[in-house]
Amino acid sequence: MAAIPVGILTVSDACSRGQADDKSGPALRQLLAGAGGRWAVVATRVVGDSQAAIAQAVGAWTQQAECRLVVVCGGTGVAAGDVTVAALEGLFAKRLPALATAMVVGSLRITPMAALSQVAAGVINQSIVVAVPGSPKGATENLQQILAVLPHAVDCAATGRSGTRHLHGEASSGIEIGSGDVGSGVVGSGVVLCGCNRPDDADADAPAPLSDPLGTAAARRARASPYPMVAADAALQLVLDHAAPLAPVTVALADLHAGLVVAKDVVAAEDVPAYPAAVMDGYAVLAGSGGADATYRVVGAAAAGDQGLADSQGQSVCVGAGQAVRVATGAAVPRGADAVVMVEDTRVAEEGADGEELAIRVAGAPVAGQHIRTVGHDLQRGAVVLRAGAIVTAAGGEAGAVAAAGAGAAGVCVHAMPCVGVLSTGDEVHDYGGPLPRGAVRDANRPALLAALAAMRCAAVDLGVARDDPDALTQALAQALRSCHVVITTGGASMGDRDWLKPVIEQRLRGRVVFGRVAMKPAKPTTFAVVPADLAADLAAADSAPARNCLLFALPGNPVSALVAFHVLVAPAIRKLAGHNVPRALRPSVAAVFIGPEWPLDAARPEFVRAALAWDHGLARWTARIADRHQQSSRIASMVGANALLALPRASAAAPTIRDGDQVTAIIISPPTI
Numbered sequence: 033m034a035a036i037p038v039g040i041l042t043v044s045d046a047c048s049r050g051q052a053d054d055k056s057g058p059a060l061r062q063l064l065a066g067a068g069g070r071w072a073v074v075a076t077r078v079v080g081d082s083q084a085a086i087a088q089a090v091g092a093w094t095q096q097a098e099c100r101l102v103v104v105c106g107g108t109g110v111a112a113g114d115v116t117v118a119a120l121e122g123l124f125a126k127r128l129p130a131l132a133t134a135m136v137v138g139s140l141r142i143t144p145m146a147a148l149s150q151v152a153a154g155v156i157n158q159s160i161v162v163a164v165p166g167s168p169k170g171a172t173e174n175l176q177q178i179l180a181v182l183p184h185a186v187d188c189a190a191t192g193r194s195g196t197r198h199l200h201g202e203a204s205s206g207i208e209i210g211s212g213d214v215g216s217g218v219v220g221s222g223v224v225l226c227g228c229n230r231p232d233d234a235d236a237d238a239p240a241p242l243s244d245p246l247g248t249a250a251a252r253r254a255r256a257s258p259y260p261m262v263a264a265d266a267a268l269q270l271v272l273d274h275a276a277p278l279a280p281v282t283v284a285l286a287d288l289h290a291g292l293v294v295a296k297d298v299v300a301a302e303d304v305p306a307y308p309a310a311v312m313d314g315y316a317v318l319a320g321s322g323g324a325d326a327t328y329r330v331v332g333a334a335a336a337g338d339q340g341l342a343d344s345q346g347q348s349v350c351v352g353a354g355q356a357v358r359v360a361t362g363a364a365v366p367r368g369a370d371a372v373v374m375v376e377d378t379r380v381a382e383e384g385a386d387g388e389e390l391a392i393r394v395a396g397a398p399v400a401g402q403h404i405r406t407v408g409h410d411l412q413r414g415a416v417v418l419r420a421g422a423i424v425t426a427a428g429g430e431a432g433a434v435a436a437a438g439a440g441a442a443g444v445c446v447h448a449m450p451c452v453g454v455l456s457t458g459d460e461v462h463d464y465g466g467p468l469p470r471g472a473v474r475d476a477n478r479p480a481l482l483a484a485l486a487a488m489r490c491a492a493v494d495l496g497v498a499r500d501d502p503d504a505l506t507q508a509l510a511q512a513l514r515s516c517h518v519v520i521t522t523g524g525a526s527m528g529d530r531d532w533l534k535p536v537i538e539q540r541l542r543g544r545v546v547f548g549r550v551a552m553k554p555a556k557p558t559t560f561a562v563v564p565a566d567l568a569a570d571l572a573a574a575d576s577a578p579a580r581n582c583l584l585f586a587l588p589g590n591p592v593s594a595l596v597a598f599h600v601l602v603a604p605a606i607r608k609l610a611g612h613n614v615p616r617a618l619r620p621s622v623a624a625v626f627i628g629p630e631w632p633l634d635a636a637r638p639e640f641v642r643a644a645l646a647w648d649h650g651l652a653r654w655t656a657r658i659a660d661r662h663q664q665s666s667r668i669a670s671m672v673g674a675n676a677l678l679a680l681p682r683a684s685a686a687a688p689t690i691r692d693g694d695q696v697t698a699i700i701i702s703p704p705t706i
């Protein structure tokens with residue numbers, strides 16, 4: 033069940049000129065993301081109201097089947113400048129007017145304004161293209177009307193199959209299409225009747241797996257990957273779309289570690305300070321009561337922790353006019369006093385026989401309130417100490433503030449950190465000890481990933497090494513999916529005859545491959561799937577796991593590929609699960625100046641190059657040097673000392689290389705030293 037690649041094209045002069053934000057594209061993306069992982073938005077673009085620009089974008093996305101569904105939003109109104117449908121008319125190999133009718137009829141139930149939009153649908157280059165109105169509401173309401181039948185339409189357009197009528201029994205779709213061709217249907221509610229020749233028991237809801245059926249003989253297997261190549265940015269967005277923050281848990285203050293995200297406001301249970309407190313070592317006085325010579329008679333002393341000032345009989349004493357009480361920093365200011373004078377600003381005016389202070393003279397006139405922290409000055413009872421969404425830093429301030437505010441005893445409610453399982457796969461992969469037979473390699477991936485997960489403070493589960501065998505993989509994964517939020521495998525993700533990960537995910541675990549290839553170097557075969565844990569549990573032991581989805585990353589076996597894919601795509605997903613929601617926090621990066629000999633850019637794929645990022649104190653800027661000029665994906669040593677990945681663009685005629693002094697984006701994978 034591979035996710036269907038979708039392109040969203042927003043048509044708007046204002047948005048294309050940057051005079052307005054595109055709200056419809058994101059709204060459509062959200063609608064598609066809510067469809068259980070069936071759709072994968074792999075491309076988005078904004079163009080002006082120009083027939084040529086629309087035709088160019090739709091043509092580019094559909095020619096190589098990069099997008100099996102293109103949703104064009106905007107430019108469908110009655111104004112002269114609304115040219116979307118005119119642009120598409122010339123491209124449609126086949127029009128699907130019933131889909132357009134379904135959108136209009138459904139939308140008319142919501143608003144009569146729907147009569148004014150020129151929606152359209154058809155087939156272009158074996159992809160389905162639909163045009164919907166430009167407002168976020170109009171766009172999503174229209175698409176919603178046909179969403180349930182679109183996977184099937186996409187399938188028919190892609191495979192070219194059509195003809196025999198049969199029933200797909202999908203009662204929830206809200207759309208009914210009559211006999212014969214999809215295009216000849218009528219709209220109502222109830223089951224879907226569609227015009228294709230798929231077997232009657234086929235699940236119209238789920239696109240067919242793209243992997244060859246397990247057991248297909250080598251000569252009959254696909255010789256090119258059937259998985260569309262997804263741009264690295266689109267892949268990240270897809271991953272994030274599928275990662276929802278985990279439920280909150282309460283952690284003890286001692287466990288409030290860096291990277292946790294506060295899930296519920298922490299409120300101060302007490303005022304800080306809880307009493308008026310001296311800010312300086314000195315004397316508490318009633319300001320202005322020292323007379324013309326500013327002399328105060330010393331009547332006692334209050335140390336930090338003293339509950340109040342008492343006389344020799346234990347009676348509470350109030351500081352009166354012309355009196356002073358020696359106070360320590362942090363001590364409660366005795367009642368009656370309204371100012372503290374630093375000891376440095378006083379001198380002894382009268383001394384007792386054994387050296388005790390009897391009176392002091394103050395330099396300058398004390399002002400009421402000076403050097404006193406009032407009740408709640410630092411934190412008021414009821415004030416928010418930590419706001420929901422705040423990221424706990426490594427500096428310790430958050431734990432300190434919660435403790436100071438008397439809120440620590442109940443612990444802190446934070447998003448749970450995901451539990452992440454790591455499984456190496458491959459018959460040649462051997463653990464650390466023992467002799468290494470010819471053809472075998474030491475398992476570098478599991479230790480590398482477990483170390484990276486430990487640094488993120490994840491609960492990591494070492495799942496060992498699984499053999500290159502569908503049954504062994506199914507068993508190991510089904511088991512892991514029951515207890516982990518995320519499972520990472522390495523190896524077996526590409527085109528080899530024992531690369532079983534994709535077929536096992538699709539055919540054994542009933543997972544949905546969201547993407548199976550990414551346009552990035554290294555880590556092209558990176559695969560991301562959503563696997564229902566309850567289904568996985570069916571395959572494992574008897575007691576059932578709670579219904580939820582697991583995120584499964586099948587990373588390439590080459591050690592650098594695995595680690596790069598982890599930092600580029602998996603770590604952001606883990607952070608999102610852990611409650612992070614700020615893009616900067618999901619995948620931190622900085623702009624840096626490239627230092628070193630010219631580096632050739634890859635012609636085919638954007639490259640993530642291992643680099644050492646450092647702060648240049650003299651020039652006050654980040655600099656990045658390639659950690660090792662040998663950047664092969666097998667060479668894990670090229671990651672030693674690397675704290676950043678340079679996200680380098682594909683080579684172009686204008687820029688075939690990056691040169692000393694060029695600006696690059698450095699994705700931070702370990703805290704740089706400043």
Ligand SMILES: Nc1nc2c(c(=O)[nH]1)N[C@H]1C(S)=C(S)[C@@H](COP(=O)(O)OP(=O)(O)OC[C@H]3O[C@@H](n4cnc5c(N)ncnc54)[C@H](O)[C@@H]3O)O[C@H]1N2
Pocket residue numbers: 456457458460461473474475476477478522523524525526527528531554555556557587588589590591593665666
């Ligand atoms: N015909 C094609 N071949 C390959 C393609 C392709 O598109 N068409 N892609 C290449 C790329 S790019 C990569 S990356 C690799 C990834 O392949 P797999 O994910 O299937 O990984 P394996 O074949 O299982 O292993 C690749 C390599 O890595 C070593 N390995 C595996 N696991 C570990 C481990 N835990 N520790 C250390 N080393 C490991 C393994 O022995 C292989 O040398 O595919 C290319 N091929």
Ligand code: MOO
Pocket residue numbers: 552553554555556557588590593665666
């Ligand atoms: O994508 Mo592979 O990781 O280039 O070697």
